[in-house]
Amino acid sequence: MRPARALIDLQALRQNYRLARELSSARALAVVKADAYGHGAVRCAQALDEDADGFAVACIEEALELRAAGIGKPILLLEGFFEASELALIEQHELWCVVHSNWQLEALERTPLRKPLRIWLKLDSGMHRVGLSPLEFRDAWRRLQASGKVERIVLMSHFARADELDCPRSREQLVVFEQARQGLQAEVSLRNSPAILGWPEVPSDWVRPGIMLYGASPFEQPQAQASRLRPVMTLESKVISVRELPAGEPVGYGAAFVAARPTRVGVVAMGYADGYPRHAPTGTPVFVDGQPARLIGRVSMDMLTVDLSDLPQAGLGSRVELWGPNVLASEVALRAETIPYELFCNLRRAERIYLDAKSTN
Numbered sequence: 001m002r003p004a005r006a007l008i009d010l011q012a013l014r015q016n017y018r019l020a021r022e023l024s025s026a027r028a029l030a031v032v033k034a035d036a037y038g039h040g041a042v043r044c045a046q047a048l049d050e051d052a053d054g055f056a057v058a059c060i061e062e063a064l065e066l067r068a069a070g071i072g073k074p075i076l077l078l079e080g081f082f083e084a085s086e087l088a089l090i091e092q093h094e095l096w097c098v099v100h101s102n103w104q105l106e107a108l109e110r111t112p113l114r115k116p117l118r119i120w121l122k123l124d125s126g127m128h129r130v131g132l133s134p135l136e137f138r139d140a141w142r143r144l145q146a147s148g149k150v151e152r153i154v155l156m157s158h159f160a161r162a163d164e165l166d167c168p169r170s171r172e173q174l175v176v177f178e179q180a181r182q183g184l185q186a187e188v189s190l191r192n193s194p195a196i197l198g199w200p201e202v203p204s205d206w207v208r209p210g211i212m213l214y215g216a217s218p219f220e221q222p223q224a225q226a227s228r229l230r231p232v233m234t235l236e237s238k239v240i241s242v243r244e245l246p247a248g249e250p251v252g253y254g255a256a257f258v259a260a261r262p263t264r265v266g267v268v269a270m271g272y273a274d275g276y277p278r279h280a281p282t283g284t285p286v287f288v289d290g291q292p293a294r295l296i297g298r299v300s301m302d303m304l305t306v307d308l309s310d311l312p313q314a315g316l317g318s319r320v321e322l323w324g325p326n327v328l329a330s331e332v333a334l335r336a337e338t339i340p341y342e343l344f345c346n347l348r349r350a351e352r353i354y355l356d357a358k359s360t361n
Contacts, residue, residue: 004270005352006347009231010232020193023196026204034056056079057076057158090117105144107254119150123159123175126173153186154187154205158190162198165223174190188203190203190204194219215229231324235269237319238269243265245263245265251305269303272299278341282336286306288306288310288320290319293314306320
């Protein structure tokens with residue numbers, strides 16, 4: 001079978017979740033939307049089920065998949081419902097639900113329910129995607145309280161630039177949030193992964209670790225707490241062909257790489273159809289049989305090429321790590337002018353293999 005595969009270290013996933021709890025001293029919803037950022041939502045949720053205070057997903061389809069797999073912990077719908085008819089399923093499956101728009105509030109008020117819901121009321125504190133305005137927020141809280149359809153309310157917002165540690169925008173958003181919630185008695189949730197790692201002064205009764213669960217830093221620069229994360233996914237394949245090129249010869253589409261010296265080229269069964277970024281340039285790091293090497297030439301749909309010139313022992317069948325503990329996904333993403341979130345979410349075709357060496361401590 002084709003050797004491209006993604007190894008998913010479930011114990012590393014648990015350790016990253018525990019780090020989020022440690023750094024925040026708060027309850028934590030593990031964000032497993034988008035198939036757990038390409039890691040497999042069901043398997044990741046099952047691995048975290050004993051530890052997690054709950055989970056967060058983007059939409060009801062993702063929540064129902066977890067419920068069908070036996071996940072009974074709280075599940076928050078981060079985008080709420082898209083149609084009022086979903087409220088029946090939200091009630092049936094005891095889902096928690098974000099309300100971020102007036103139309104959702106009105107639909108909730110109109111819909112008969114047999115039991116009250118847990119609602120997370122979202123403020124637009126400055127990101128300007130979804131969320132109620134500061135002028136609407138207090139009135140929405142009162143309406144929810146008066147509706148008789150709400151068991152508990154958590155007040156939430158989302159930072160736009162928490163991954164920029166020297167940017168004042170997060171503090172500005174915090175001021176907007178604190179002013180909007182003044183006098184409202186409710187728990188709050190503000191901290192996403194970069195805020196958990198880099199903004200300890202931000203209050204949160206609930207935190208929402210996402211990318212950090214999977215062992216990738218949300219920051220472009222080194223950060224002390226992010227260095228404690230353990231990569232969860234190792235994307236790997238094997239060398240399937242070896243070519244000897246004289247100086248002056250190109251390799252791959254478009255002659256993007258021309259050998260400046262006699263070059264030993266390893267062809268690897270991995271390409272952009274597997275999720276490896278097409279725009280990763282020559283020089284992007286890889287590891288071959290545990291030794292550092294580099295990508296050369298243009299990534300194609302099913303194959304890419306690496307320089308084996310300085311690795312005489314490497315050859316046909318050699319193991320190639322594209323990202324993982326030796327080649328951080330954040331470094332590959334930086335070279336390809338993208339972010340590790342996209343790398344993980346774009347994973348396709350490569351077989352996922354789950355490793356679960358639970359700690360005996």
